[in-house]
Every structure is written in structure tokens, then in C-alpha cells.
Amino acid sequence: xxxxxxxxxxxxxxxxxxxxxxxxxxxxxxxxxxxxxxxxxxxxxxxxxxxxxxxxxxxxxxxxxxxxxxxxxxxxxxxxxxxxxxxxxxxxxxxxxxxxxxxxxxxxxxxxxxxxxxxxxxxxxxxxxxxxxxxxxxxxxxxxxxxxxxxxxxxxxxxxxxxxxxxxxxxxxxxxxxxxxxxxxxxxxxxxxxxxxxxxxxxxxxxxxxxxxxxxxxxxxxxxxxxxxxxxxxxxxxxxxxxxxxxxxxxxxxxxxxxxxxxxxxxxxxxxxxxxxxxxxxxxxxxxxxxxxxxxxxxxxxxxxxxxxxxxxxxxxxxxxxxxxxxxx
Amino acid sequence: xxxxxxxxxxxxxxxxxxxxxxxxxxxxxxxxxxxxxxxxxxxxxxxxxxxxxxxxxxxxxxxxxxxxxxxxxxxxxxxxxxxxxxxxxxxxxxxxxxxxxxxxxxxxxxxxxxxxxxxxxxxxxxxxxxxxxxxxxxxxxxxxxxxxxxxxxxxxxxxxxxxxxxxxxxxxxxxxxxxxxxxxxxxxxxxxxxxxxxxxxxxxxxxxxxxxxxxxxxxxxxxxxxxxxxxxxxxxxxxxxxxxxxxxxxxxxxxxxxxxxxxxxx
Numbered sequence: 222x223x224x225x226x227x228x229x230x231x232x233x234x235x236x237x238x239x240x241x242x243x244x245x246x247x248x249x250x251x252x253x254x255x256x257x258x259x260x261x262x263x264x265x266x267x268x269x270x271x272x273x274x275x276x277x278x279x280x281x282x283x284x285x286x287x288x289x290x291x292x293x294x295x296x297x298x299x300x301x302x303x304x305x306x307x308x309x310x311x312x313x314x315x316x317x318x319x320x321x322x323x324x325x326x327x328x329x330x331x332x333x334x335x336x337x338x339x340x341x342x343x344x345x346x347x348x349x350x351x352x353x354x355x356x357x358x359x360x361x362x363x364x365x366x367x368x369x370x371x372x373x374x375x376x377x378x379x380x381x382x383x384x385x386x387x388x389x390x391x392x393x394x395x396x397x398x399x400x401x402x403x404x405x406x407x408x409x410x411x412x413x414x415x416x417x418x419x420x421x422x423x424x425x426x427x428x429x430x431x432x433x434x435x436x437x438x439x440x441x442x443x444x445x446x447x448x449x450x451x452x453x454x455x456x457x458x459x460x461x462x463x464x465x466x467x468x469x470x471x472x473x474x475x476x477x478x479x480x481x482x483x484x485x486x487x488x489x490x491x492x493x494x495x496x497x498x499x500x501x502x503x504x505x506x507x508x509x510x511x512x513x514x515x516x517x518x519x520x521x522x523x524x525x526x527x528x529x530x531x532x533x534x535x536x537x538x539x540x541x542x543x544x545x546x547x548x549x550x
Numbered sequence: 551x552x553x554x555x556x557x558x559x560x561x562x563x564x565x566x567x568x569x570x571x572x573x574x575x576x577x578x579x580x581x582x583x584x585x586x587x588x589x590x591x592x593x594x595x596x597x598x599x600x601x602x603x604x605x606x607x608x609x610x611x612x613x614x615x616x617x618x619x620x621x622x623x624x625x626x627x628x629x630x631x632x633x634x635x636x637x638x639x640x641x642x643x644x645x646x647x648x649x650x651x652x653x654x655x656x657x658x659x660x661x662x663x664x665x666x667x668x669x670x671x672x673x674x675x676x677x678x679x680x681x682x683x684x685x686x687x688x689x690x691x692x693x694x695x696x697x698x699x700x701x702x703x704x705x706x707x708x709x710x711x712x713x714x715x716x717x718x719x720x721x722x723x724x725x726x727x728x729x730x731x732x733x734x735x736x737x738x739x740x741x742x743x744x745x746x747x748x749x750x751x752x753x754x755x756x757x758x759x760x761x762x763x764x765x766x767x768x769x770x771x772x773x774x775x776x777x778x779x780x781x782x783x784x785x786x787x788x789x790x791x792x793x794x795x796x797x798x799x800x801x802x803x804x805x806x807x808x809x810x811x812x813x814x815x816x
Binding site for chain 1: 555556558559562563566567570571641642643645646647648649650651652657809810812813815
């Protein structure tokens with residue numbers, strides 16, 4: 222069996238017009254995707270992880286046949302996204318923005334029936350499938366199968382959107398930030414289902430997010446994307462192993478002034494966040510914590526700060542992302 | 551993927567939308583009367599109803615209510631097909647329609663039918679009571695004949711409307727053009743002004759619209775004028791079949807352009 226998704230050096234540049242006064246305008250070119258390549262297999266979840274504007278949605282749109290790439294090639298379920306778009310469309314389930322995408326005067330079930338007709342599902346099969354999905358996503362418990370879409374909460378909208386993506390039981394799912402803005406129970410439900418779909422039903426799932434925690438718990442493989450380029454890829458553990466062997470000294474300080482000042486003499490990368498009025502969280506990235514920890518604590522105490530808590534941690538995925546996007550941590 | 555499944559889905563969408571939005575239902579019933587009142591008001595301002603009767607041989611109320619009804623019904627496909635992609639784009643549903651494997655010609659052919667059925671049923675609240683008032687029981691038969699002819703006109707209009715919609719949507723900010731296209735089609739079809747009185751050049755251009763021939767048949771029937779119904783029907787059907795591939799091409803060309811630019815997620 223061929224790979225579920227094969228992307229080879231695709232590029233996409235947008236032409237953006239910016240207005241200068243009433244009559245003048247200038248054209249700028251924004252390279253959204255700069256020759257990215259990756260593959261995804263059946264039975265796995267591949268995550269495109271990156272900040273806003275990294276090129277995640279552009280990539281999903283190209284794979285969903287909603288946007289033509291400028292160069293390069295992409296195949297979904299073995300079909301070329303440009304030349305065999307209709308075949309690609311038969312093999313994908315798509316979930317884009319969570320907030321919109323259904324008809325307000327139809328209820329959840331009626332909306333699914335509508336899209337089932339567009340997807341070419343025979344009516345009897347469609348109705349059975351909708352029954353199954355309504356239960357699976359607990360839309361019935363929320364009353365979303367009978368309630369008009371215009372009265373839905375964001376969580377209900379997200380579940381309905383995932384139900385539509387699963388409607389035709391396509392082997393490949395393209396999910397663009399499926400948990401964006403959701404309450405924790407809805408987000409958890411969606412993450413659970415996504416994992417179930419990949420591992421139990423052998424689907425290939427391309428999942429975009431800018432949430433590190435989510436990428437770490439949902440995805441089997443992560444592609445770190447920044448400014449249109451994949452800067453690193455691997456499993457969450459592999460990615461953490463790839464960065465220099467730094468550890469994080471995590472300090473909670475009750476400060477009498479700016480705790481950054483006395484720490485200036487330590488040249489390691491530092492992150493200082495104010496948690497409450499006088500409580501600060503300080504992260505210091507060091508290769509050998511045992512060499513400097515005592516001195517750091519002593520310096521802080523001598524400067525009149527109270528060290529409430531000290532922990533030495535392994536770098537998080539967030540640290541990995543910063544490392545690859547900024548070149549260091 | 552069957553046409554009837556798409557049709558059923560569209561019927562459900564349209565009827566739920568209309569019945570769950572009572573103002574839409576109310577306006578559908580009121581439209582022919584509002585149009586007629588407006589046209590009569592303009593007419594009275596410029597002359598008397600007798601002038602109209604003298605010139606056309608028909609009571610202006612009868613003529614105008616029929617014209618308004620024809621306009622609403624036959625132009626519904628133009629309305630639906632021009633506005634629906636814009637609505638879907640705004641609603642966030644267009645991306646799911648374009649990324650679906652649905653046969654585009656079948657899909658766009660199905661779009662106006664639910665609205666047609668609503669409008670044809672509205673014949674009972676618009677032309678039927680007026681015809682009965684003027685003609686008695688004979689008015690029932692006449693209104694049924696007119697409604698049947700309008701139904702034919704509606705169906706024949708669909709591929710033309712798909713063609714026009716595809717062309718319009720290829721242009722940026724198509725909603726501006728759409729507002730102009732509708733009255734142009736209305737004038738060229740000769741709905742309010744008997745088609746056979748339109749200047750020759752207008753008549754020729756109007757002949758590109760399949761349903762304009764059906765409008766002519768209805769007008770000649772109402773005015774008791776001789777009509778070569780078979781020939782007019784044959785031309786209308788020929789145009790219908792010619793616009794089928796043209797419509798399919800037009801909508802495909804629009805979609806290709808849309809995908810080149812990138813379909814907006816909204």
C-alpha cells in the first residue's frame with residue numbers, strides 16, 4: 222500500500238495587495254510554504270506544529286484540493302492533488318475552522334444528512350452512519366442532533382465538524398486546529414477520538430496545532446513548521462533528544478525587586494515570568510545544573526529574594542520549538 | 551451520487567430555512583403584490599389604466615401580477631445560483647462543497663428547484679385569486695396553464711443561470727456585478743414590457759435567454775395574440791441543451807480560478 226500522504230517540495234506564494242492611500246496600492250509576495258516535504262502513513266497521526274502564519278493551513282488547503290501549489294507535488298491516497306483532485310476528494314475527511322461551516326437553520330443531524338448527500342453516500346448508509354457518529358461524539362447527549370446549528374456552542378460545533386469529517390469514513394483525515402478555542406472536555410473528547418481513529422481504524426491523520434501540549438499527547442510524529450519551512454521532525458521524544466542536552470532549572474521566587482538583575486551575570490538563556498504581585502517564575506537553561514544551581518540560589522538569596530521552590534526539569538516540547546525556530550534555547 | 555439525493559438535501563435545506571424563518575415565507579407571498587402595486591403606482595403617475603388597456607388589450611392588474619409572478623419564479627434560478635456561492639463562502643460551507651466529490655453540474659442544477667416549487671405553489675396566493683376575480687372559474691384553468699408554462703420556463707432557465715453565475719463569479723467582488731445582472735436579464739426577458747414590443751436588438755439579445763420564449767408564449771396567451779407555440783418551445787429547449795455544456799464549463803472555470811487563488815476558509 223502506498224503512503225497516505227506524500228508531499229514533495231511544495232511551495233506557495235500569496236500575492237498580497239496593500240493599500241497606500243485612496244488610489245495607490247502595492248503588491249507584496251508572501252511565501253507561505255517554502256518547499257516542504259513530508260510523508261504520512263496509515264494508522265498514524267502526523268502533526269504540523271507551528272505558530273500562526275507558519276504555513277500549516279496553507280499545507281492543509283493544498284492537500285484538500287482547495288489551493289493549488291506553485292511548485293512541487295503532493296499525493297493523497299496515491300492521487301495527485303492537482304491532476305486527480307476528484308479522487309483525492311473521495312478519500313479525505315476535512316475539518317477546517319470550527320466556528321463556521323454549517324447551515325444555521327438546520328439541526329445537527331440535518332446538516333450531516335445534507336453533507337452526506339454531497340459526499341455521495343446512499344441514504345440508508347448515510348442515516349446509519351449519522352446515528353453512529355451522533356452517539357460516538359455524544360451529540361445526542363448535548364442535544365446537538367436536534368438543536369439548530371445557529372444555537373450551538375463552540376464545543377458542539379467542533380464535534381459536529383469532526384462528525385462531518387468522519388461521515389464518509391475516508392481513510393485520510395485532514396484536521397486543521399480542531400480544538401482551537403474549545404472548553405477542556407470537548408478538546409479532550411476530540412483528542413481521544415482522533416487517536417482512536419488513527420490507531421483502531423487505521424486512518425492517516427494530518428493534524429495541525431500551535432498547542433505544544435496537544436501535539437505531544439495526540440501525535441505520533443511532529444513536524445515543526447515555522448515561516449513555511451519544516452525545521453525539525455520526529456516523535457516528541459526524538460525531538461527533545463535532538464536538541465543540545467540542556468536542562469531547565471525552574472525557580473519560584475518571592476522577589477523584593479527585579480529578580481533578573483542579580484541573575485545577569487549568568488549568561489545562560491533565561492525566561493522570567495511574573496506570576497503574581499511579587500512571585501516570579503524563572504527558567505534557566507543550563508548544560509549541568511549541579512555546577513551552577515547552588516550559586517544561582519545563593520545569588521538570589523543574597524539579593525534579598527526568597528526562593529520558594531526549585532526544580533530541575535527535562536526540556537519541554539515548547540523548548541524544542543524555541544530551539545528550532547530561534548536557533549538556540 | 552444520485553441527482554435525487556442532492557435534490558432531497560437541497561429541498562430540506564430550503565424548506566427548513568423558509569419555514570423556520572417566517573419573514574421569508576411572508577415576503578414570498580407578498581412579493582408579487584408589492585411588485586404589482588409598485589408598477590401600478592408608476593403607471594398611474596404617467597397615465598390611466600385605460601391607456602394600458604388600449605395599448606395592450608389587457609387589464610394592467612392582471613398583466614402586472616402575472617409579470618411579477620413570472621419574474622419571481624423564472625428569475626429565481628438566476629438569484630439562487632448567483633447568490634448561493636457568495637452565501638456559502640460567507641457561511642464557511644463553500645470549502646466543504648468544493649472539497650466534496652459531488653458532481654458539479656448535478657449539484658448546481660439541483661440548487662434552484664426547491665425555490666421553484668415554493669414559488670410555483672405561490673401561484674395559489676398570487677395569480678390564482680386575481681384570475682378568478684377577473685375571469686371566474688375560467689381563471690382557475692388559465693392560472694394552471696400559466697403556472698405550468700412558468701414551471702417549464704423555470705427548468706429551462708437553470709443551465710443559462712449556471713452559465714451566467716460561473717461567468718460572474720470569475721470576476722472579483724462578483725456581488726457588485728450580480729446586482730446589475732439581474733435587472734438586465736429581467737429587461738431582456740421582457741417580463742414587464744411585452745417581449746414582442748421590445749426593439750429588435752433587444753429582442754435578439756433577449757433570445758439568448760431560453761425562458762424568454764416561454765415568457766412570450768405566456769404574454770401572447772394572456773393578450774389573445776397568435777403564437778407559434780411549438781416553434782418558440784423548440785427554440786427554448788434547444789437553448790436549454792446548448793447551455794448545459796456551457797454551464798458545466800463555466801462553473802468549472804470558476805472553481806479552477808477559486809482554487810488557484812485559494813478557497814477562503816472565512
